[in-house]
Amino acid sequence: MQQNAPSSEPIVSLHNVQKSFGALRVLDGVSFAVARGEVLALIGRSGSGKSTALRCIDRFEKVDGGQIVVCGHRVDRPDVNLRALRQDVGIVFQSYNLFPHLTIEQNITLAPCAVKGMATSQAKDLARKVLAQVGLDEKLHAYPEQLSGGQQQRAAIARSLAMQPKVMLFDEVTSALDPELTGEVLKVIEQLAADGMTMVMVTHEMGFAKGIADRIVFMHRGKVHETGPASILTSPTTPELTQFVGTGNLKS
């Protein structure tokens, strides 16, 4: 494990990753890398393999071939230390997945206490800190169902942050939200980016991707079809990306 990898060493790297579900080839030689502090946006049509690629990074899916290295962990190997990997990686899903029977504070303190053996009082301080970071300080003792969708998603982000991950993965975290609640979540992610968090995010918010992504990976039929800086969204070179950003996806 390389705790202090040189800054040139990517935090996340995928090399020629293959993944099939039965006969369906979902990832067909996907390669990309994310440097420390970089924000990478995964975009593409529904079914192009974005979620699968993201889930492979945290080993929610096992790859069939290729190489994935995340914070020094060889994720493609069967002997990868899953719990060590997942302490380095935070993941936030479209459907929040807060634990309904626990208060927001308990949702946040659970993993630091159970996994890292943090003292309860210290974990509670941490909960306060990360909740302030997502603007939810006053919801400490609420239960998830007492929160709006946008607040639940921000709490889920705070829960991930409390594990102090080296990289955060976001899978369409605003897709389940009304437009007026989307903004409050995007603002939190924007702030994280400004604070230097390394992030990989699957998103349909093209305006947002254009604003904060250092790099865009456009996926099409299980392949990285086009990649480059955010400017490729305004001047795409492939007809597929041209069509994708042209179909009303690019709005700010």
Place this chain on the structure above:
Amino acid sequence: MSLQLDFPAVLERWPSFLAGAVLTLELAFFATVLGALLGTLAAVGRGTHNSLIAGACKVYVETIRNTPLLVQIFLVYFGLASLGLKYSAFTVAVAALTINVGAYTAEIMRAGFEAIPRGQIEAAEGLALSRFQIYWHIILLPAVEKVYPALTSQFVLLMLASSVCSQISAEELTAVANYIQSDTYRAFETYIIVAVLYVILSLVMRAGFWGLGLLLFPRRRRLGTPL
């Protein structure tokens, strides 16, 4: 034809009734606690990838659910005796009732486990919680919450079914009733009193489960939807 009831003749045996009722409650208490434990383990076992453990749990559950309780009690009673093991009727009764209710608990808990959304478990895995921690912190309580009414009904049924333990002369309520009615020749009155006592025991148990629910599910208490 006239119905002549003589309750005082029977009611003067109230200390025996009381002792029987207390013993029934004790049987139900121990079998509920141990059965809940056994059943939960069997439900977890049925969900494991180890097909030997899963298979054993399935055989256990299906065997118990497809044989009469009285036969199970005799099997435990005579089984232990033929092994040369001597236990009190109470212990044998608790063991048999535990084995019985454990199987039903396993089925109910399995339904509870299956009702936990996959996303909950993935979120917990993403936070680096271990398999055991996920069961303990994330799955167990919400699963129990989802099936709590079915579970508590099962334990009340168990208390009522414990009346067949009179057959191995555990001195519970029904056994006491059998003595009293053969002493007093007042069978109808005796069983009316026993029926009333069983109703009271059921209510006591339901009140107990209601209180336990308040402790186990603080969220429901807070949101004003206690089970």
